[in-house]
Amino acid sequence: MDILHALIVLANFIIVPAIAYGSQLALGALGITLVVGVLRFSNFAHGETMAFGTMIVILITWWFTAMGLSIYPLPTALLALPFGVIGCIALVLFTDKFVYKFYRKAKATPVVLVMASLGVTFMMNGLIRFIIGPGDQRFADGARFIIKARDFKTLTGLKEGLAIKVTQCITLVTAIIVVAALFWFLNKTRTGKSMRAYSDNEDLALLSGINPERVVTITWIIVAILATVAGTLYGLDKTFKPFTYFQLLLPMFAAAVVGGLGNPVGAIVGGFVIAFSEISFTYAYKKVFTYILPTEWAPTSLVQLLSTDYKFAVSFSILVLVLLFRPTGLFKGQST
Amino acid sequence: MNYRNISLFAMVFFFLIVVGLIQSWNVAFGLLNLCLLSAIMALGVNIQWGYAGLFSIGTVGFVALGGVAAVVTSMPPVEEAWRTGGPGILTAVLTAIITIIAAMQVWKRASAGIIRNLLMIFVLVGGFFLFRSLLDPAAAIIEKINPAGEGYLGGLGLPVIFSWLVGGVFAAGAAWIIGKISLGLRADYLAIATLGIAEIIIAIIKNEDWLTRGVKNVIGIPRPTAYEVDLQKSETFINNVNWLGMEVIQASSLYVKLSYGILFLIVLGIILWMSEMALNSPWGRMMRAIRDNEEAAEAMGKDVTKRHLQVFILGSAVCGIAGAMMTSLDGLLTPQSYQPLRFTFLIWVMVIVGGSGNNWGAVLGGFLMWFFWVEVEPIGHWILSILTAGMAEGSSLKEHLLDSAAHMRLITMGAILLLSLRFAPKGLIPEK
Numbered sequence: 069m070d071i072l073h074a075l076i077v078l079a080n081f082i083i084v085p086a087i088a089y090g091s092q093l094a095l096g097a098l099g100i101t102l103v104v105g106v107l108r109f110s111n112f113a114h115g116e117t118m119a120f121g122t123m124i125v126i127l128i129t130w131w132f133t134a135m136g137l138s139i140y141p142l143p144t145a146l147l148a149l150p151f152g153v154i155g156c157i158a159l160v161l162f163t164d165k166f167v168y169k170f171y172r173k174a175k176a177t178p179v180v181l182v183m184a185s186l187g188v189t190f191m192m193n194g195l196i197r198f199i200i201g202p203g204d205q206r207f208a209d210g211a212r213f214i215i216k217a218r219d220f221k222t223l224t225g226l227k228e229g230l231a232i233k234v235t236q237c238i239t240l241v242t243a244i245i246v247v248a249a250l251f252w253f254l255n256k257t258r259t260g261k262s263m264r265a266y267s268d269n270e271d272l273a274l275l276s277g278i279n280p281e282r283v284v285t286i287t288w289i290i291v292a293i294l295a296t297v298a299g300t301l302y303g304l305d306k307t308f309k310p311f312t313y314f315q316l317l318l319p320m321f322a323a324a325v326v327g328g329l330g331n332p333v334g335a336i337v338g339g340f341v342i343a344f345s346e347i348s349f350t351y352a353y354k355k356v357f358t359y360i361l362p363t364e365w366a367p368t369s370l371v372q373l374l375s376t377d378y379k380f381a382v383s384f385s386i387l388v389l390v391l392l393f394r395p396t397g398l399f400k401g402q403s404t
Numbered sequence: 405m406n407y408r409n410i411s412l413f414a415m416v417f418f419f420l421i422v423v424g425l426i427q428s429w430n431v432a433f434g435l436l437n438l439c440l441l442s443a444i445m446a447l448g449v450n451i452q453w454g455y456a457g458l459f460s461i462g463t464v465g466f467v468a469l470g471g472v473a474a475v476v477t478s479m480p481p482v483e484e485a486w487r488t489g490g491p492g493i494l495t496a497v498l499t500a501i502i503t504i505i506a507a508m509q510v511w512k513r514a515s516a517g518i519i520r521n522l523l524m525i526f527v528l529v530g531g532f533f534l535f536r537s538l539l540d541p542a543a544a545i546i547e548k549i550n551p552a553g554e555g556y557l558g559g560l561g562l563p564v565i566f567s568w569l570v571g572g573v574f575a576a577g578a579a580w581i582i583g584k585i586s587l588g589l590r591a592d593y594l595a596i597a598t599l600g601i602a603e604i605i606i607a608i609i610k611n612e613d614w615l616t617r618g619v620k621n622v623i624g625i626p627r628p629t630a631y632e633v634d635l636q637k638s639e640t641f642i643n644n645v646n647w648l649g650m651e652v653i654q655a656s657s658l659y660v661k662l663s664y665g666i667l668f669l670i671v672l673g674i675i676l677w678m679s680e681m682a683l684n685s686p687w688g689r690m691m692r693a694i695r696d697n698e699e700a701a702e703a704m705g706k707d708v709t710k711r712h713l714q715v716f717i718l719g720s721a722v723c724g725i726a727g728a729m730m731t732s733l734d735g736l737l738t739p740q741s742y743q744p745l746r747f748t749f750l751i752w753v754m755v756i757v758g759g760s761g762n763n764w765g766a767v768l769g770g771f772l773m774w775f776f777w778v779e780v781e782p783i784g785h786w787i788l789s790i791l792t793a794g795m796a797e798g799s800s801l802k803e804h805l806l807d808s809a810a811h812m813r814l815i816t817m818g819a820i821l822l823l824s825l826r827f828a829p830k831g832l833i834p835e836k
Binding site: 112167184194325377381384387392395 | 593601
């Protein structure tokens with residue numbers, strides 16, 4: 069029995085990575101849920117929106133590094149983030165003007181908007197691959213670790229190490245700042261309140277004189293900010309590859325549905341639910357059990373519930389369970 | 405069929421003839437075969453979207469299931485694998501089925517409450533562990549048998565034509581599960597759920613080596629037609645070819661492509677005829693009435709969710725059939741080739757451009773868009789090389805632009821979908 073060591077192993081391989089991944093998913097799911105709430109369709113182009121914002125951040129980061137600009141120990145990408153946000157806002161407002169606005173005016177059914185978003189997905193995807201290519205791009209510079217596994221061991225004298233990456237810490241801090249700002253905006257400002265009113269009941273909102281186009285524009289701006297931040301944090305923490313961002317759609321949608329589509333608090337909770345389940349279902353627990361169980365019971369296999377190739381199956385299964393038993397999500401969202 | 409529609413089809417065949425004259429007849433018939441397959445897939449999606457307005461983006465998963473069907477029905481069985489690992493795999497699959505049935509029974513019979521939830525979780529988790537403990541050792545044994553050439557169960561050794569039907573059945577089964585879960589809720593839940601199931605099906609094909617050899621690919625899937633090598637040895641064939649004044653090697657490959665083409669044409673004909681009959685029957689009119697006004701249909705006592713499930717299964721089955729046909733045309737199963745762009749998105753573009761709700765429109769869209777899909781890359785490359793002609797030789801921007809020609813497909817296809825959806829939502833051959 070060695071619970072302390074088992075806990076450190078769990079913290080190192082599950083809790084710390086899942087908190088970082090969960091924050092990234094939560095930011096992504098927030099963007100999806102806001103579009104559902106205000107524009108009333110599932111935006112399949114959200115993964116590409118994230119990738120586009122991140123791409124601009126990467127390009128600006130390269131330019132800054134070439135000029136010798138740096139904010140060591142923090143990654144240069146944080147300095148480039150505002151430019152990425154601006155680029156992303158320009159892109160989503162452009163697509164809204166030339167694609168979605170028409171269907172909104174024509175009061176088309178949500179399915180048509182979803183299909184249009186699929187067209188947008190592929191155009192954006194092509195554009196991204198055209199500009200930066202389909203390959204892997206690493207752009208995380210600055211210090212790598214806040215605490216290395218080895219330093220942790222010498223510091224505490226324990227056998228297991230706990231590593232915390234700078235990017236994981238930045239992810240959490242940035243996510244908290246962005247989410248706090250978002251909720252302050254939604255709950256305290258006049259514009260935020262009009263957005264929520266429009267989301268709750270369009271007709272009543274129009275009767276009380278809210279300008280729908282303004283609400284839509286502001287929603288897109290917020291979505292672009294969230295998408296760029298989420299995409300950049302994910303890219304810093306892991307790596308940037310256009311196809312991975314397309315694949316993020318499933319966990320992000322699962323997170324938004326789990327929390328209840330259209331419900332911002334739900335999206336955050338959903339993001340963490342998905343991240344923790346994905347990582348804990350695909351982690352091999354051999355080491356943990358070796359510490360907890362007596363030596364003669366120690367497992368010989370990996371004790372892994374699912375191989376990491378099936379991590380999408382985890383978010384999918386959670387999605388299915390929610391659809392079966394609670395279609396409105398954990399928090400009340402729009403179910404019809 | 406009016407003159408306009410006939411001339412649209414004539415235009416496609418004119419394109420194919422031009423390809424035959426300029427490039428070669430082999431290329432033209434290769435194109436034609438894939439056009440026929442695309443038309444069948446487009447019919448499948450049209451049944452879902454055109455008849456019922458269901459938005460599924462998991463076509464790639466159903467097509468891939470068809471590919472698996474081609475392998476498990478027509479490949480010769482690996483005797484040793486069946487003998488050593490077969491019983492383990494079969495009991496594992498049986499366990500999985502029993503677990504799911506047991507969980508459903510618990511949910512149905514026990515009274516609602518925390519005990520029911522706990523009991524169900526217990527059944528599911530227990531069943532999962534039992535399933536893994538049965539499957540893993542059996543799979544490990546099978547994968548060790550001659551991994552370079554086999555390392556999987558093989559198939560049943562049945563004629564490959566039979567697998568086309570099996571592909572439809574597989575896809576229908578997957579569609580039933582997904583439809584049961586996600587139909588009757590908000591419309592985009594079906595899209596999200598199908599996106600997920602497609603990714604999982606492809607993950608299974610890539611990783612379960614005992615079933616599909618994973619990324620090692622299954623090669624040499626039996627053909628429903630003659631083999632070129634045999635034709636080149638057959639004297640009657642050589643005599644006939646000489647009489648026609650053609651080259652033997654070219655003629656043999658042309659003969660194979662033509663026989664595939666005839667088989668595909670028959671399947672397309674049957675499915676098209678059945679779709680037309682269904683669309684113009686009381687059932688088809690009811691389907692369209694439900695699509696246009698669900699509330700009214702419900703008020704008239706129609707079970708909308710049940711009808712949607714029916715039509716979703718039918719459409720997916722057609723995609724599965726086409727998937728099995730495509731794998732038997734290629735003669736190999738390559739998991740990496742199942743990309744959402746190629747098998748979900750392109751098919752959608754075909755249906756929207758051709759005319760959703762009209763079977764002939766879907767067929768035309770299938771022909772036209774496949775032709776376009778093949779030609780976009782050379783055209784993109786050509787445009788970029790003209791644009792970059794003025795740039796200095798070896799400049800990095802020029803190289804980057806020329807390398808990016810491959811991504812023109814994504815942009816063009818996206819643009820075609822958006823333009824068609826906006827300016828010609830009814831498509832080339834609109835619904836009557």
